[in-house]
Amino acid sequence: MAQSVIKLQSSLMREYYKYFSKYARGKSPEKKVAWVTAFTPVEILEALGILYYYPESYAAVIAASEREQPLLKKSEQCFLCRDCCSYSCCIEGCLELEDGPRGTPPKPDILIATNNQCNTLPNWWNILAERYNVPLIVIDYPGEAVPCERAYEYVTAQHRELISRLEELSGNRLDESVLGHFIENSEQSVAWWKKVAAALPEKEIKPTALFDDISYLITARCSPDTAELYRAIYDEVSALPEADKGLIPLFWLGYPLWYHADRYLSECLDGFRICGSNYITWWSLDYSGNDVYEMLFSAYNYTFLNLSQKTRTKRLTRLIKDSGAVCAVTLHNKSCKCDFVSAKDIGIPQAELEIDMIDREFLSLEKAKKQIELLKETVCSR
Amino acid sequence: MKILSLSGFVPEQICDTVRFTGYSGGRAISHYCGYAADYISQVLNDDSIDGTVFPKSCDSARIISSYLGSADKFLYQLPVPARRDGAAVSYFAGEIRDYKEAVEAHYGVRLEDIKERAEAVNRRNEKIKELYEGLEDISYSDYLCGIHKMLTLPLAEQSLPEPKAASAGGKRVYLVGSFLAAEGILDTLERSGLNVVGDGLPESGRLVSAAPCKIDGDIYKNISESILSARLSPTQNNFGEILERDIKEIKEKKAVGVIFLTQKYCEPYDYLYSVYEKRLAAEGIRSLKISLSNSEDYKSSELAVEAFSDMI
Numbered sequence: 210m211a212q213s214v215i216k217l218q219s220s221l222m223r224e225y226y227k228y229f230s231k232y233a234r235g236k237s238p239e240k241k242v243a244w245v246t247a248f249t250p251v252e253i254l255e256a257l258g259i260l261y262y263y264p265e266s267y268a269a270v271i272a273a274s275e276r277e278q279p280l281l282k283k284s285e286q287c288f289l290c291r292d293c294c295s296y297s298c299c300i301e302g303c304l305e306l307e308d309g310p311r312g313t314p315p316k317p318d319i320l321i322a323t324n325n326q327c328n329t330l331p332n333w334w335n336i337l338a339e340r341y342n343v344p345l346i347v348i349d350y351p352g353e354a355v356p357c358e359r360a361y362e363y364v365t366a367q368h369r370e371l372i373s374r375l376e377e378l379s380g381n382r383l384d385e386s387v388l389g390h391f392i393e394n395s396e397q398s399v400a401w402w403k404k405v406a407a408a409l410p411e412k413e414i415k416p417t418a419l420f421d422d423i424s425y426l427i428t429a430r431c432s433p434d435t436a437e438l439y440r441a442i443y444d445e446v447s448a449l450p451e452a453d454k455g456l457i458p459l460f461w462l463g464y465p466l467w468y469h470a471d472r473y474l475s476e477c478l479d480g481f482r483i484c485g486s487n488y489i490t491w492w493s494l495d496y497s498g499n500d501v502y503e504m505l506f507s508a509y510n511y512t513f514l515n516l517s518q519k520t521r522t523k524r525l526t527r528l529i530k531d532s533g534a535v536c537a538v539t540l541h542n543k544s545c546k547c548d549f550v551s552a553k554d555i556g557i558p559q560a561e562l563e564i565d566m567i568d569r570e571f572l573s574l575e576k577a578k579k580q581i582e583l584l585k586e587t588v589c590s591r
Numbered sequence: 592m593k594i595l596s597l598s599g600f601v602p603e604q605i606c607d608t609v610r611f612t613g614y615s616g617g618r619a620i621s622h623y624c625g626y627a628a629d630y631i632s633q634v635l636n637d638d639s640i641d642g643t644v645f646p647k648s649c650d651s652a653r654i655i656s657s658y659l660g661s662a663d664k665f666l667y668q669l670p671v672p673a674r675r676d677g678a679a680v681s682y683f684a685g686e687i688r689d690y691k692e693a694v695e696a697h698y699g700v701r702l703e704d705i706k707e708r709a710e711a712v713n714r715r716n717e718k719i720k721e722l723y724e725g726l727e728d729i730s731y732s733d734y735l736c737g738i739h740k741m742l743t744l745p746l747a748e749q750s751l752p753e754p755k756a757a758s759a760g761g762k763r764v765y766l767v768g769s770f771l772a773a774e775g776i777l778d779t780l781e782r783s784g785l786n787v788v789g790d791g792l793p794e795s796g797r798l799v800s801a802a803p804c805k806i807d808g809d810i811y812k813n814i815s816e817s818i819l820s821a822r823l824s825p826t827q828n829n830f831g832e833i834l835e836r837d838i839k840e841i842k843e844k845k846a847v848g849v850i851f852l853t854q855k856y857c858e859p860y861d862y863l864y865s866v867y868e869k870r871l872a873a874e875g876i877r878s879l880k881i882s883l884s885n886s887e888d889y890k891s892s893e894l895a896v897e898a899f900s901d902m903i
Contacts, residue, residue, distance in 0.1 A: 288868045290861040290882075292622070297862075324673055327650050328826060331673065332862040335830040339866040347828045349673035351682075354647065359685050366678040518657040543622045546650035546858075550657035563621065 214445060217438040218422075221429050228260070230312030237315065241379050244317040244337065246330040247427055247492075248512050249348070250505045252395055253372055254321075255431040256388040257379045261321075262314040263428055264337075265330075268296040271303060272467035272567045274310035281568060289336070294544040295567035297333040304340065317343055319378055321371070325350035325515040327547040346371060352515035364510055365502045388501050391431040395508075396496050398430045401439030403493050405446060410458070410484040410532045412449040419489050420465035420472040426492045456482040457588055458533050462525070462552050462559070463540025464488055464566040474538070474562075477574075477581045485532025487513070487525060514547045522554050529555055536588045538581065540564045543571060560584040592698045594642035597630050597652065599770075599793040599821070600671045601644050602814050603746060604709040604804060605691045606702050608644060610742035610794075613772035620658075624651035625885030626772055626854045631658045640664065642697070644690070646671045648826040649859050665697045673828050675819045684815040691811075706806050709814065711746050713803040718751055720799035723789075727763065727844070729754040731787035732777035738794050739774065761786025762903055765841045767867065768852030769824075769860055770794055775889035776881070776896070780850070783900040788844040791837055797822045825859035833863065834870050841876065848903040849878040850896070854885075877903050 212220075228238045243254055243261045254261045271277050277295075280302025285291050289301050303309040320343060322334035331347045338345040348367050351360045372383050402423070408414060422442060425435045459481040465472035465488060473483065491513050498504035513521065529537070539552040539559040544566060552559060560580040565571035596608035614629040614637075634643050642665030645655050656668050670686055672679035691702055722734055733754030741749045764785045770793050771777070780787060790796040801821035805813040823833050841849060849871055853860040864880055871878045879899040881892040 287865065289865040292856055293858055293861050301865075322828070324828075328648065328653065328673075328828075329650055329858050329862075331828040332825065332859050335825075335828055336862055336866050339830060339834075339869075345828075345831075347673050349679070351670045352647075354668055355670055355682075355686065356689075359682060363672075363678055363682040367674075518654075518660055541621070546623060546856075547653055549620075549623065550654055553657060553660070 212437065212441065214438065214441045217434055217441060218425070221425055221432065221434055221438065224432075225262075225428055226311050228315040230307070230315075231309075232311070233315065241318045242315050243319045243321050243375075244314070244334075245321045246323050246326065246334070248323050248325045248509055249321050250368065250371075250509050252388055252391040252431050252505065253368070253375065253383070255391045256383055257372075257375050257381045259319075259375060259379050260315070262317075264300045264314070264333075265296045266424060266428055267303070267309065267311075267314060268299040268567055269424075269465075269467040270311065271299050271309050272569070275468065276308075276310055277468060277567050278570070280306065280308070292543075294327075294329045294333065295565050296544065297329070297336075299567050301336070317341055319343055319375070320345045321348070322346070323348045323350060323509065325352065325509055325512040327514060327545065329546075344374070346374060348509075350510045350512075350515055352510060353517050353520060360510055361503070361506050364506050368502060368505055385501055392496055392501060392504050394433050394436065395430045395494070397433070397436035398426055398439060399493050399496070401436050401443060402426050404443045405439055406489045406493070408443070408446045408449075409486070409489075411452055412446050413452050414446055414449060415471070416461060416473055416483045416486060417471045419486070423489050423492060430492065452482060452484065456480060457585065458482060458484040458535055460484065460529050460532055460534035460537040460557070461486040461488070462537045462555075463548060463564070464542055464545065466564060466569075466572075467566055468569040474574075474577060474581070477578050478538075480585060481581075485528060485534050487528055490528065518550065518553060525552065525555055529557060536560075536584055538562060538584070540566075542566055543568075558584055558587045592642065592694075592700065593640055594644055594665065594694070595630070595634055595637075595640045597627070597643075597645035597655075598648065598671075599798060599824075600646045600648065600818060601669060602687050602690070602818060603712050604705050604810075604814050605687065606694055606708075607745040609640070610739075611772075612739045612743060612770075613774075622856055624649070624854050624856045625883070625888070626770065626857070627651040627655060629772070629885055631655060634659055634664065635662055642694075643667065644669060646826075648824070649857070651856070665694070667693055671826070672819070673826075675827070680812060680815045680819060683819060684809065684811040687814055688811045705810050705814075708746055709804040709806055709810065715741075715746070715749055715751075716799060716801065716803070719795070722751065722754065723795060723799045726790075727786060727788040728757055730757055730781065731766075732774075732781055735771060735777055735792075735795060736774055738798075742794060757786055758784075760784075762848065762900060763788045763844065763846045764848045764850055764903070765837070765844065765846040766790035766792060766850050766852065767837065767860075767863075768792060769854060769857060771852060773883050773885075773889040776852070776883075776892060779889060779893050779896050783897045785848075785850075785896070785900050788846055789840050791822065791833070793824065796840075797824065825863040830863055830866055834867065837867075838870060838874060841871075842874070847876070848899065849876060850899070851878055851880045853880065853882050855882045
């Protein structure tokens with residue numbers, strides 16, 4: 210019998226957080242622990258029986274729990290500049306004070322960072338390596354700028370080295386068929402998530418749910434329960450009423466505002482409906498390939514922020530067209546320089562807001578309201 | 592052909608480039624590295640520049656091509672590996688070859704003197720290294736400004752003027768940071784009685800630390816090996832090695848203070864500083880962090896430098 214959405218969500222969250230200090234009650238995991246960035250090939254870790262945690266995701270949880278400000282202040286006192294990515298500032302404060310809504314994640318045995326999203330994360334992981342004095346592996350993904358064959362050779366050498374080092378750490382040998390199985394799970398999760406996300410332009414879906422539900426694709430994409438959860442969510446959204454087509458269709462271009470109860474500026478968007486978002490497509494990884502190495506290369510070398518501006522513009526334009534949006538709120542995120550200019554030449558009017566996805570004090574709400582009002586006038590006068 | 596280059600990772604052995612040292616009247620991009628923004632401004636506004644080459648390294652550099660996409664100039668982003676092992680050397684060698692071929696294709700030229708240029712770069716670096724090893728005896732301002740001027744010239748015209756002697760009795764300090772575009776700060780350091788005895792700057796300490804490029808064999812691999820052999824930039828993601836290497840030199844040179852120069856919104860150095868400061872404190876070495884807002888900003892730090900000099 211199909212499980213309910215809530216039951217599946219609870220189960221996945223319970224599994225993920227069970228070793229956080231608030232719930233573990235001093236009990237350490239029996240398996241080795243890695244801290245990873247959001248686009249790490251975790252299928253490898255899963256196949257080798259290594260637990261993995263995402264500090265970035267936890268920073269989002271901290272902000273959603275309205276706990277980020279004292280942590281940001283603490284990290285600044287510890288010489289981490291407030292201009293740095295606020296995910297990192299928030300977590301540094303959390304670790305320094307050993308304070309967070311779910312406590313702190315279990316201490317890492319190894320740190321793995323990738324640069325297929327930005328170079329900030331490997332920098333941040335370096336300071337974590339100093340804190341915990343554990344090995345750091347940085348996986349360098351050249352992205353689209355490098356010819357495919359050379360990039361594949363370079364990335365695959367690193368994937369093989371990663372496997373070898375994790376085999377040593379875990380004491381387990383990698384079975385490629387098991388790795389293939391976890392990749393299949395990830396593919397299934399992605400496939401069902403895409404169906405859910407595709408319903409946004411058509412159905413009366415609150416974007417908040419999508420911004421929150423994508424977290425499972427980040428933290429548990431290899432789990433069969435994630436595909437099951439998204440299938441169940443898809444069933445639910447399919448039954449929702451049609452979207453109100455009388456409202457102005459708007460594309461939310463950038464991160465969710467994790468500190469906001471709705472994850473977006475709902476108070477500024479009267480008369481609009483969010484019909485699309487690029488953030489909810491970032492983890493729709495393409496695992497195409499003939500073997501596990503090709504599949505991992507394809508998925509992790511060509512992440513959205515590792516693409517050329519030309520390809521990003523092309524993808525965004527397609528997404529916007531498919532969503533039916535006639536305007537966009539574009540977020541100039543202080544914490545994510547790699548996403549600064551994603552929205553170039555997209556062909557619709559935009560309100561470009563200066564925001565930070567974690568630090569609620571960064572936004573000028575009055576200014577944002579005025580910009581969105583102006584956007585509305587522009588759209589309505591057309 | 593006048594290509595503006597942004598970084599020490601750009602292989603000078605391939606062809607002449609003008610090293611970007613700073614620009615007046617740059618455009619501001621909020622929360623974005625002022626040095627990179629000034630570079631973008633010069634490319635867009637300076638008609639004498641017909642090409643650009645910059646690395647895929649820090650986040651600001653990664654997105655430069657997004658800002659320059661509309662410029663009708665030669666644009667080349669050089670992917671710099673975040674590692675230094677054999678796979679990275681081979682990979683980077685391929686990238687260097689591609690860069691050479693792209694320049695040839697765009698400008699309709701043949702670049703056939705790479706080995707000769709490699710020898711010339713080796714000789715020039717050797718000369719800088721000689722000066723670097725006697726840094727405490729020379730004016731650091733003369734030394735570094737001389738390097739900056741030299742790097743904007745074609746390789747065949749590069750020569751380093753002899754710096755004047757350092758003032759006697761200066762307090763020994765070590766300098767850390769990215770390319771020091773705001774040269775005005777060098778005078779401030781000297782006026783405040785500070786004697787720079789070593790640095791980790793890309794145009795100085797890091798440049799001279801690179802192994803000479805071998806000439807025989809696969810020249811692209813040799814260039815790659817040489818560039819990747821240099822002391823690390825924080826964009827290469829091994830803070831542990833940077834700390835060990837720098838602290839060793841700081842102690843050997845008996846520096847009593849460290850000046851850490853960052854560009855505002857330069858995350859690699861901001862992250863590095865957070866661990867660097869703690870390590871220096873553990874060693875009992877005082878440090879001053881100065882955050883510069885663009886390639887001409889130095890006046891705001893004068894008081895801080897003077898106070899730091901008094902303190903050490």
